[in-house]
Amino acid sequence: MRYSILLEDADGVSYFEDRDIDAELKSFAPPANPFLVSQEYDASRFVFLSLPAGWKGVQHRSPNRQLATVLSGRFRVQAGSGEVRDFTAGDLFWAEDVTGTGHASSAEGDEPANLMITQF
Numbered sequence: 001m002r003y004s005i006l007l008e009d010a011d012g013v014s015y016f017e018d019r020d021i022d023a024e025l026k027s028f029a030p031p032a033n034p035f036l037v038s039q040e041y042d043a044s045r046f047v048f049l050s051l052p053a054g055w056k057g058v059q060h061r062s063p064n065r066q067l068a069t070v071l072s073g074r075f076r077v078q079a080g081s082g083e084v085r086d087f088t089a090g091d092l093f094w095a096e097d098v099t100g101t102g103h104a105s106s107a108e109g110d111e112p113a114n115l116m117i118t119q120f
Helices: none
Strands: 002-008 014-020 023-026 035-038 045-051 066-072 074-079 084-087 092-095 103-108 113-119
Touching (some): 014 074
Parallel strands (some): 002 092
Antiparallel strands (some): 002 014, 023 035, 066 092, 066 113, 074 103
């Protein structure tokens, strides 16, 4: 599985990087046959967000290190570097821009952007 991560450079400017989730074959839910499983991540909470169609946010930092899972709609993120990426149902967006200039986000298209945010 691939995901996009929003990181910060030494000047606090956010930028995107693509990464793969490392996984190994494990017996995760016996007696089911083994399948690929990633490392475990400790999470503190999760929330659901529903951004109305056409919603536009202002430049902001991520409130926590967090992983957004897009459930429906189109979620757009503009990094501080200027790069823009659109995320749709099933996409993973990991945000680590908690100290610098941050990013801007919006709900694009005719439907709300619905997300589940897992905070670390």
